Amino acid sequence: MDPSRLTRVDETTWRIEPTGLMRVPGILYADEALIRGMDDKVYEQTANVATLPGIVQGAFVMPDAHWGYGFPIGGVAAFAPEEGGVISAGGVGFDISCGVRSMHTGLTVADIRKAQVPLADALLARIPAGLGSQSGISLSRHDMEAMLHGGAVWAVKEGWGESKDLERIEEGGRMAGADPGCVSARARQRQRREMGTLGSGNHYLEVQAVEEIFDDRVATAFGLAPDAVLVTIHCGSRGLGHQIGTEFLRDMLPAASAAGIRLPDRELACAPIDSPVGQRYLGAMRSAINCALANREILGHFAREVFAAVFPGSTLDLLFDVSHNTCKVETHVVDGQPRRLFVHRKGATRAFGPGHADLPEALRRVGQPVLIGGSMGTGSHVLVGAGSGEERAFSSACHGAGRAMSRHAALRRWQGRAVIDDLRRRGILVRSASLRGVAEEAPGAYKDVDQVVLAAERAGLARRVARLRPLICIKG
DNA sequence: ATGTTC
DSSP states (O other): OOGGGSEEEETTEEEEOOOTTOSSOEEEEOOHHHHHHSOHHHHHHHHHHTTSTTBOSOEEEEEEEEOOSSSOEEEEEEEOGGGTOEEEGGGTOSSTTOEEEEEEEEEEHHHHHHTHHHHHHHHHHHSOOSTTOOOSOOOOHHHHHHHHHHHHHHHHHTTSSOGGGGGGBGGGGOOTTOOGGGSOHHHHHHHTTOTTOOOSTTOEEEEEEEEEESOHHHHHHHTOOTTEEEEEEEEOOHHHHHHHHHHHHHHHHHHHHHTTOOOSSGGGOEEETTSHHHHHHHHHHHHHHHHHHHHHHHHHHHHHHHHHHHSTTOOOEEEEEEESEEEEEEEEEETTEEEEEEEEEESOEEOOOTTOTTSOHHHHTTOOEEEEBOOTTTOEEEEEEOTTHHHHHSSEEOOBOOBSSOHHHHHHHOOHHHHHHHHHHTTOEEEESOHHHHHHTOGGGBOOHHHHHHHHHHTTSEEEEEEEEEEEEEEO
């Protein structure tokens, strides 16, 4: 993206001035190099989102943004129902409630080095990964209903997790307002045997070491110390979320037309929040959020089983579990007034600052952990929500490194085996169901995650707490 | 992201 097309507000804030049908400006948070690296499609898609009815303040773009379906990935947009605001399946994304959870292991890098190969092999054997992967769990009709209502609370009741996990999961582990009656038979069918599975693409389970601390006080509050080892899981709502996204993208097109909404791009299909389709999507999407929360809780349980076997007596305590593909009803102060808004975050992480009432007691004073997954081999980050993030982008931050290159281009450039060998020489063991998947996810196909989180910090979206480097990566 | 084609 050519920066001269934008108005530069400060070092890390850029505006697309409203023209034509745009109701609000586009507001991009990134340094100049990241802006230059962004696809022109991000500009076009941001301007398109800014035309949607009821959008409040701006169409926001995080520093890791790239071209997505309709809305950019790394986009945040909030809509007011009383102003004809809309909800959009493309504004949430196909992988509804895709997110990241990190768990403390209580172990150090030296402990892992003693058992790195058997640990990697045991994780690969226990964590179902890859397209269409299954875990051996099969849900009855009744189980499915309970899961879609109960999320991680359901998973804990079923024995896959610990009740103390729940306060460290967004929404206390259970998204209210889920309506499983809005989830099609086909979506349920696709999910019946997919609970407790990673899936494919950029989803992973990693064993990571704390490599660098940026903020001692917050790191201590989060339980992060140099050399400490974490397990981090990145995955979402699998086939169920994808099916819901597919069905509602289809159903929202006529709904938008019926509501008299002019769409600059069919992929922006949306429905008024108060319309029947809009309400059905909310009921289904919230069910999918519960599916993702339950899925990550079950995978966390599997990881606990493996660690208990390889390191007898070890326990995994949850640091936090947060989604980056959702639409949430939140109250935000706009022009001095608290407003109830439908906040779409697509490839953007909720990042509540210190004192937020929705944070658990143990974290309220410091702020919410913002878990940022990097690519294989390049490391990940833990950030903390900042008070300034509230007015910058409705308390949102980046979600990862963000792709710098298409999967197709990555396949032309790298071979999966060579990527694995290269990472092994750097002390990182990769275990994957798919060599093709490894090539698509080669570290070089991603932006520099360090540059992304630094830009997020400079923009006041969140602050850096710790950098993590991978030791083992189980890829889908 | 995705039973990579309803």
